[in-house]
Amino acid sequence: MIHEGAFTVEPWTIRETTLDLGILAQTESVFTLSNGHIGLRGNLDEGEPHGLPGTYLNSFFEIRPLPYAEAGFGYPEEGQTVVDVTNGKLIRLLVDDEPFDVRYGELQHHERVLDMRAGTLTREVRWCSPAGKRVAITSTRLVSLEQRGVAAIEYCVEAIDEFTRVTVQSELVANEDQPETSNDPRASAILKTPLRAVSHEREQDGAILIHETRYSELMMAAAMDHDVDVPGRVEVATDARDDLARTTVICGLRPGQKLRIVKYLAYGWSSLRSRPALRDQTAAALAGARYVGWQGLLDAQRAYLDDFWDRADVEVEGDADIQQAVRFGLFHVLQASARAERRAIAGKGLTGTGYDGHAFWDTEGYVLPVLTYTVPRAAADALRWRASTLDLARDRAKELDLDGAAFPWRTIRGQECSAYWPAGTAAWHVNADIAAAFERYRLVTGDADLEADCGIEVLVETARLWRSLGHHDRHGVWHLDGVTGPDEYTAVVRDNVFTNLMAAHNLRVAAAACVRHPDRARELGVTTEEMAAWRDAAEAAHLPYDDGLGVHEQCEGFTTLREWDFDDNTQYPLLLHEPYVRLYPAQVIKQADLVLAMHWQGHAFSKEQKARNVDYYEPRMVRDSSLSACTQAVLCAEVGHLELAHDYTYEAALIDLRDLHHNTRDGLHMASLAGAWTALVAGFGGLRDDEHVVALDPALPDGLARLRFRLCWKGFRVTVDVTHDDITYTLRDGPDGELTIQHAGEELHLTTHGPTTVPMVPRTPLLGTPRQPVGRIPLGRQR
Numbered sequence: 001m002i003h004e005g006a007f008t009v010e011p012w013t014i015r016e017t018t019l020d021l022g023i024l025a026q027t028e029s030v031f032t033l034s035n036g037h038i039g040l041r042g043n044l045d046e047g048e049p050h051g052l053p054g055t056y057l058n059s060f061f062e063i064r065p066l067p068y069a070e071a072g073f074g075y076p077e078e079g080q081t082v083v084d085v086t087n088g089k090l091i092r093l094l095v096d097d098e099p100f101d102v103r104y105g106e107l108q109h110h111e112r113v114l115d116m117r118a119g120t121l122t123r124e125v126r127w128c129s130p131a132g133k134r135v136a137i138t139s140t141r142l143v144s145l146e147q148r149g150v151a152a153i154e155y156c157v158e159a160i161d162e163f164t165r166v167t168v169q170s171e172l173v174a175n176e177d178q179p180e181t182s183n184d185p186r187a188s189a190i191l192k193t194p195l196r197a198v199s200h201e202r203e204q205d206g207a208i209l210i211h212e213t214r215y216s217e218l219m220m221a222a223a224m225d226h227d228v229d230v231p232g233r234v235e236v237a238t239d240a241r242d243d244l245a246r247t248t249v250i251c252g253l254r255p256g257q258k259l260r261i262v263k264y265l266a267y268g269w270s271s272l273r274s275r276p277a278l279r280d281q282t283a284a285a286l287a288g289a290r291y292v293g294w295q296g297l298l299d300a301q302r303a304y305l306d307d308f309w310d311r312a313d314v315e316v317e318g319d320a321d322i323q324q325a326v327r328f329g330l331f332h333v334l335q336a337s338a339r340a341e342r343r344a345i346a347g348k349g350l351t352g353t354g355y356d357g358h359a360f361w362d363t364e365g366y367v368l369p370v371l372t373y374t375v376p377r378a379a380a381d382a383l384r385w386r387a388s389t390l391d392l393a394r395d396r397a398k399e400l401d402l403d404g405a406a407f408p409w410r411t412i413r414g415q416e417c418s419a420y421w422p423a424g425t426a427a428w429h430v431n432a433d434i435a436a437a438f439e440r441y442r443l444v445t446g447d448a449d450l451e452a453d454c455g456i457e458v459l460v461e462t463a464r465l466w467r468s469l470g471h472h473d474r475h476g477v478w479h480l481d482g483v484t485g486p487d488e489y490t491a492v493v494r495d496n497v498f499t500n501l502m503a504a505h506n507l508r509v510a511a512a513a514c515v516r517h518p519d520r521a522r523e524l525g526v527t528t529e530e531m532a533a534w535r536d537a538a539e540a541a542h543l544p545y546d547d548g549l550g551v552h553e554q555c556e557g558f559t560t561l562r563e564w565d566f567d568d569n570t571q572y573p574l575l576l577h578e579p580y581v582r583l584y585p586a587q588v589i590k591q592a593d594l595v596l597a598m599h600w601q602g603h604a605f606s607k608e609q610k611a612r613n614v615d616y617y618e619p620r621m622v623r624d625s626s627l628s629a630c631t632q633a634v635l636c637a638e639v640g641h642l643e644l645a646h647d648y649t650y651e652a653a654l655i656d657l658r659d660l661h662h663n664t665r666d667g668l669h670m671a672s673l674a675g676a677w678t679a680l681v682a683g684f685g686g687l688r689d690d691e692h693v694v695a696l697d698p699a700l701p702d703g704l705a706r707l708r709f710r711l712c713w714k715g716f717r718v719t720v721d722v723t724h725d726d727i728t729y730t731l732r733d734g735p736d737g738e739l740t741i742q743h744a745g746e747e748l749h750l751t752t753h754g755p756t757t758v759p760m761v762p763r764t765p766l767l768g769t770p771r772q773p774v775g776r777i778p779l780g781r782q783r
Helices: 021-030 275-312 319-335 362-373 376-386 390-399 429-445 449-470 498-518 518-523 530-541 593-599 609-620 627-640 641-655 670-684
Strands: 008-009 011-018 039-042 055-057 061-065 076-084 091-095 106-115 120-128 134-143 150-159 164-173 197-204 207-213 217-227 236-241 243-253 258-270 312-316 706-713 716-723 726-733 738-743 746-751 757-758
Touching: 008 011, 008 319, 039 134, 039 150, 061 207, 076 670, 091 134, 091 150, 120 217, 120 275, 134 275, 134 429, 150 236, 150 243, 150 275, 164 217, 164 258, 197 236, 197 275, 207 236, 207 243, 207 275, 217 236, 217 243, 217 275, 236 670, 243 258, 258 275, 275 319, 275 706, 312 319, 312 670, 319 362, 319 376, 319 641, 319 670, 362 670, 362 706, 376 390, 376 429, 376 449, 376 518, 390 449, 429 449, 429 498, 449 498, 449 518, 449 530, 498 518, 498 530, 498 593, 593 609, 593 627, 627 641, 627 670, 641 670, 716 738, 726 738, 726 746, 746 757
Parallel strands: none
Antiparallel strands: 011 106, 039 055, 061 076, 091 164, 106 120, 120 134, 134 150, 150 258, 164 243, 197 207, 207 217, 217 258, 236 243, 312 706, 706 716, 716 726, 726 757, 738 746
């Protein structure tokens, strides 16, 4: 998507230097601005042309029926789809009597810049109308990270050669026309006119529109107000009706004169509050924006991001593409979560309608590790959202005749929305992934309050689920049958290693939490006998192993399945070109599964086992999931294949900047963007926390000269600076000025009094570099 000449590779910006309408939808995703509550796709200010118009409010959705050719007991009956809400981005311009449209006249200059330090999207245009009138247009857009319900746009028009009459129409538009949905099942189910008008109000400089959904019965409000600055006479008027509000500004500009409009936007929604309360809430947000003004919003945005980058920045020397991409990923992960505040972090964030706006296990598995180490407050909010859906998870477990709680595979509000059982309900590991995220948060932050408030209840109920799902055989071995691990091409199996290890971890941490909080455990009905049963199941969990090959089986019998003929099946992703009846019984893997187990539960494998497992599974993984490349980077780095790890890091980081999966138009891949951080920090930085300590073991590929990253650990800010010669640890803040970590398997004491430098130990692979399936060599080696 981003090619030489159109986009530049810069460390802190994404700069588009020419407008390519053929990739407009992809750039709209890339240029999205969000704060976790409001999401504004990077559509052109004038609204047309567009790829996919999009304005989203976190967890604002509509209900739709889930059709089945043949229904079954326990199948979810309703789905949830994110709604494109009232569009406040629209600012239409007429030069004399001709509308500004990039498809007409002469577009003499067009540049857009996403500034990841300022938190703004800037657009600069020079346009000559069909009648020969030339104007320069500059717009700057932001979604406030400081004020949750606020967005704003500064829009400037300058006459260049001669007197020009300028008309600006600033609008709020509900129920925009949507493009036809694609044939890709991962794309959104587009809903037509999902909003029903409730009320509208107007003043001279602004208006407010209130709508509600027909079936989910959610109500939302969108409001706008304007500051207008122009020399000479100007007329401003506003009209409003059900689905449209428009403020019109008319003036005349002599050459060199400018019209400047600041458009303030406010959004809010609720399932409970009355129309007057929601109106007043939105009006108050608008007043707050007007109070600080445009410059105040800009200053607050910069201050917020300065603090974020001080805690989270990753610096890469030697690969400019990865440097730009990892900051792009961190910026969008922050945007997806900063002000989500106990609402879901969707798989696409608020960048598009892909996956219907659903949250998956991606949140706890890929996004929350990044947030826990960089913005722990946002991680805590996301975990509190999961805990708030616990009653719905209990209901789902009861419906399935199981104990405890069964969290959904995909959802917005908390109900299960997956209509495909083998890769949905059967993927029980989501419950253990959630439990692991709670435990990681406690471990990394040292904050016990979250566990006491809501975490222990989640841990207890997920542990109860595992006990009702699993069973001991006559030999005392504990099994999990009918499960699907991360690899959705090998479904409904026995003893998936990843699932069994994660379930065992869930059972252990639940028992330990009950010991830490005995009173709360008693309130939840946990007995000594129940905790003992959890520990016993965890210790007896079966991990299939093929003695002949010397590798772990991804699931029981996996290594005896027929080999997939990669030479005759080279159209990827396979799920769009091959039936599942062929995929399920073969050794073809959609994404890292056993390899992910070695990352998240690495203590369960020896170094030799990791090396042999990587060697066996690399040729069978086709990476049809965006979740895979980052994990393969981590394990390849650990077993010494550093150059291959570099290639996978490149692929994970550039997934949307290069549109590698050909669906960036539907929104960005939050898990893979977070995975760029993981590939660098856990891969080349060697970060691990699965044995309840912070452990680091850095090593660099030849293509990177230096890697510097930052972590938050129990109140400390740790900077890790890695070169090919040595590693320097710098400790800031913290409760007592000293911290003990594990470096390359040995204890290392750090102090805030000064940096600590240790020599680099070269990493030698135990086996040769493994091959990949035909056509699936990672992108880095194809450059």
